[in-house]
Amino acid sequence: MIAGIADIIILALVLGYCGYIIYRKHQDKKSGKGGCAGCSGCSGSCAGCSASLYQKKK
Amino acid sequence: MAVKIALAGNPNCGKTTMFNALTGANQYVGNWPGVTVEKKEGKVKSRKGKEEVIVTDLPGIYSLSPYTLEEVVSRDYLLNEDPDVIIDLVDATNIERNLYLTTQLIETGIPVVIALNMSDLLAKNNIKIDVKRLSMLIGCPIIETSALKGTGLNEVIDEAVKVAKKSEHKLPGEIFEEDIEKAVSDVQGMLPDSISENKKRWYAVKLLERDSKVKENKKFPHAVLNQAETEAKELEKVHDDDMESIITDGRYNYIQKLVASTVKKAKGQLTVSDKIDRIVTNRILGIPIFLIVMAVVYYISVTTIGTIVTDWTNDVFVVAIQDAVSSGLGAIGAGDLVTGLVVDGIIGGVGAVLGFVPQMAILFLFLSLLEDCGYMVRIAFVMDRIFRHFGLSGKSFIPLLISSGCGIPGIMASKTIEQDNDRRLTIMTATFIPCGAKLPVIALMGGVMASYATGSYVAGGFVAPLMYFIGILAVLVSAIILKKTKPFSGKPAPFVMELPQYHIPSAKTVLMHVWERLKGFIIKAGTILFLACVVMWFLGGFGFADGGFGMVEDSNNSLLAVIGGVIAPLFAPLGFGEWQPVAASLSGFTAKEAIVSTMGVLANVAGDTEDAVNVAQGVAAWFPTTIAAFSFLLFNLLDSPCLAAIATMAQQMQSRKWFWFAIAFQNIFAYLVCLSVYQIGSFVMGGAFGIGTAAGFIVAIIFLVLLFRPDPYKNQKVYTKTSVQAAR
Numbered sequence: 001m002i003a004g005i006a007d008i009i010i011l012a013l014v015l016g017y018c019g020y021i022i023y024r025k026h027q028d029k030k031s032g033k034g035g036c037a038g039c040s041g042c043s044g045s046c047a048g049c050s051a052s053l054y055q056k057k058k
Numbered sequence: 059m060a061v062k063i064a065l066a067g068n069p070n071c072g073k074t075t076m077f078n079a080l081t082g083a084n085q086y087v088g089n090w091p092g093v094t095v096e097k098k099e100g101k102v103k104s105r106k107g108k109e110e111v112i113v114t115d116l117p118g119i120y121s122l123s124p125y126t127l128e129e130v131v132s133r134d135y136l137l138n139e140d141p142d143v144i145i146d147l148v149d150a151t152n153i154e155r156n157l158y159l160t161t162q163l164i165e166t167g168i169p170v171v172i173a174l175n176m177s178d179l180l181a182k183n184n185i186k187i188d189v190k191r192l193s194m195l196i197g198c199p200i201i202e203t204s205a206l207k208g209t210g211l212n213e214v215i216d217e218a219v220k221v222a223k224k225s226e227h228k229l230p231g232e233i234f235e236e237d238i239e240k241a242v243s244d245v246q247g248m249l250p251d252s253i254s255e256n257k258k259r260w261y262a263v264k265l266l267e268r269d270s271k272v273k274e275n276k277k278f279p280h281a282v283l284n285q286a287e288t289e290a291k292e293l294e295k296v297h298d299d300d301m302e303s304i305i306t307d308g309r310y311n312y313i314q315k316l317v318a319s320t321v322k323k324a325k326g327q328l329t330v331s332d333k334i335d336r337i338v339t340n341r342i343l344g345i346p347i348f349l350i351v352m353a354v355v356y357y358i359s360v361t362t363i364g365t366i367v368t369d370w371t372n373d374v375f376v377v378a379i380q381d382a383v384s385s386g387l388g389a390i391g392a393g394d395l396v397t398g399l400v401v402d403g404i405i406g407g408v409g410a411v412l413g414f415v416p417q418m419a420i421l422f423l424f425l426s427l428l429e430d431c432g433y434m435v436r437i438a439f440v441m442d443r444i445f446r447h448f449g450l451s452g453k454s455f456i457p458l459l460i461s462s463g464c465g466i467p468g469i470m471a472s473k474t475i476e477q478d479n480d481r482r483l484t485i486m487t488a489t490f491i492p493c494g495a496k497l498p499v500i501a502l503m504g505g506v507m508a509s510y511a512t513g514s515y516v517a518g519g520f521v522a523p524l525m526y527f528i529g530i531l532a533v534l535v536s537a538i539i540l541k542k543t544k545p546f547s548g549k550p551a552p553f554v555m556e557l558p559q560y561h562i563p564s565a566k567t568v569l570m571h572v573w574e575r576l577k578g579f580i581i582k583a584g585t586i587l588f589l590a591c592v593v594m595w596f597l598g599g600f601g602f603a604d605g606g607f608g609m610v611e612d613s614n615n616s617l618l619a620v621i622g623g624v625i626a627p628l629f630a631p632l633g634f635g636e637w638q639p640v641a642a643s644l645s646g647f648t649a650k651e652a653i654v655s656t657m658g659v660l661a662n663v664a665g666d667t668e669d670a671v672n673v674a675q676g677v678a679a680w681f682p683t684t685i686a687a688f689s690f691l692l693f694n695l696l697d698s699p700c701l702a703a704i705a706t707m708a709q710q711m712q713s714r715k716w717f718w719f720a721i722a723f724q725n726i727f728a729y730l731v732c733l734s735v736y737q738i739g740s741f742v743m744g745g746a747f748g749i750g751t752a753a754g755f756i757v758a759i760i761f762l763v764l765l766f767r768p769d770p771y772k773n774q775k776v777y778t779k780t781s782v783q784a785a786r
Binding site for chain 2: 004006007010011014015017018021022024025
């Protein structure tokens with residue numbers, strides 16, 4: 001059971017951060033940066049995936 | 059007003075190195091075509107008191123034909139965005155091949171300055187170039203540069219600015235034989251005035267070549283199109299060849315004359331790269347060397363150095379953080395639910411993945427070294443010989459190589475494959491190669507398997523290279539099976555590639571590359587995996603018990619157990635019929651690392667020793683035998699990749715039918731392979747013969763029949779769309 005103020009604050013922070021992550025991913029997808037969860041193995045540059053951006057912009 | 063410079067050149071000629079050096083931007087430098095698809099811009103630094111210069115780094119291309127996206131991107135930019143000048147980077151050690159693009163760049167009518175790059179390697183390769191004479195013959199200024207050493211860069215920019223500021227520019231000169239030049243001139247004369255004078259030659263040549271994209275993008279009067287067609291047919295009759303080949307031959311004849319009078323090579327002398335390639339790309343030694351190199355790389359990354367650093371990281375970071383946070387939360391009066399969420403769910407889950415960062419860093423370091431020195435690109439050449447036997451070309455191996463980092467750019471790289479059937483096959487099988495995200499899963503399950511075999515969790519180092527080779531084997535098996543079906547039949551396309559010179563890896567480039575990859579991994583752990591851990595902790599800790607909904611003591615009563623339990627019986631024949639591994643596999647669709655973080659959450663790891671080891675100890679209970687653990691690992695290697703990669707597959711397939719076929723193929727293939735491996739493996743290791751065992755043998759026999767049956771389409775010709783059209 002949720003007990004004190006500390007629990008409420010921590011839960012709010014965790015759930016708030018989760019909501020922020022979902023919001024950012026949605027915004028990224030809308031602006032055309034989406035489609036990638038942040039590859040852990042790629043070079044960090046989106047150059048290899050960027051053709052999709054070029055096509056969309058065209 | 060700023061001077062706009064376009065930086066063009068073949069792949070691997072040092073373009074991005076020069077761009078980085080000129081602009082100070084951090085760009086990734088790779089060694090295979092297609093790694094830079096997006097154009098990048100930057101201001102040239104150190105231009106105080108001088109005019110501003112903006113450089114655009116175009117993708118590495120061999121020509122301005124309309125066949126690949128890189129070529130289309132480059133020529134669209136050159137024709138529509140009108141840079142003031144082009145700096146054409148020419149690899150001085152491969153001048154003949156590089157000048158082919160130069161002749162086309164000159165034809166665009168934009169002034170060209172040639173940067174003769176890698177000129178510091180000329181003496182080493184026993185090549186002498188008469189730069190003054192070459193410049194006079196080709197009609198462009200030439201500056202000798204070394205992008206790696208930073209020499210000649212200011213001079214080439216100053217020359218480019220000088221050329222850009224000239225009020226008059228020469229029109230592109232004639233390079234073909236008389237009859238071809240007459241045809242070009244005739245078509246040129248009929249072009250409308252809406253096309254600027256300096257560009258008319260380029261359009262005339264493209265119309266003669268029947269360039270489809272030029273005709274699509276610009277409306278030409280019928281008279282012009284008819285004239286071009288008439289001239290083309292006449293030339294084809296005389297030369298007994300198609301127009302594209304006639305023009306190509308014409309360019310190379312011109313280049314050969316240039317090179318004959320300006321380039322002197324010492325005969326019979328092999329360069330250092332040639333000497334190394336005699337061994338590395340040797341017909342017999344090439345494959346064994348590749349196998350040994352990759353085995354050593356993965357073994358050292360996952361065990362020895364990798365494990366030592368990973369264990370140290372876990373002891374210092376994860377466990378210490380868990381203890382500290384637990385104490386801290388207790389001190390501020392946080393309840394059990396919140397403490398469980400933060401310590402077991404978030405730190406336990408994310409920490410289980412972050413514990414593998416050292417191993418991944420070492421793996422990325424090795425892969426970057428191999429890439430930067432020039433070896434990785436040779437693997438595509440070596441594998442071409444093997445792949446051709448199975449109906450694929452080495453061009454299909456490049457996406458697989460890229461997929462060993464991440465499946466998404468690997469799938470994107472398949473667009474360089476012109477044939478539809480081979481491209482579809484490559485997209486479907488690219489993710490069989492273990493990506494960076496799967497490495498924590500391999501390391502974890504390798505530890506579990508090693509514990510059964512040797513009693514020690516840290517002896518699982520051989521599992522990583524084994525999974526890499528199994529991935530390649532899965533691609534080949536899929537290729538053999540599918541190539542014998544009508545939609546995938548056809549001979550592989552010829553594979554021509556340029557092997558860059560070997561060079562000592564640049565420490566800065568390698569470390570930058572490693573950091574970029576690690577940064578992506580850590581950011582992913584802090585975002586997607588964080589979210590997945592919170593969701594999994596909730597689903598694994600809450601459920602319906604004692605008539606109500608709330609936190610459950612026994613995770614077997616949790617929501618996750620219900621969800622996983624529905625599907626788990628399907629996986630019992632594969633050796634992992636518990637709900638925990640099934641739930642972990644499902645979570646892998648968000649990100650493959652989530653398999654480890656979910657297992658970390660479900661195993662409720664909260665020890666004070668090696669966290670990774672504790673996770674392995676925790677999950678071992680779900681896999682009663684080594685073969686069951688191996689089956690789980692194999693399934694997660696071969697099944698559909700993460701959702702982001704699935705979305706990329708959908709985009710690249712360009713067909714809903716083929717997309718769903720690919721998903722079905724990957725999952726059915728994974729299921730049947732694991733069924734066969736687990737059932738036959740269990741029987742061989744002393745298990746009883748049952749229905750499952752019979753099913754395993756039947757599946758194995760079906761695979762063998764599909765592999766060894768005669769190819770009914772052996773001599774069929776396949777005509778397919780080009781990759782640019784298909785990728786739209």
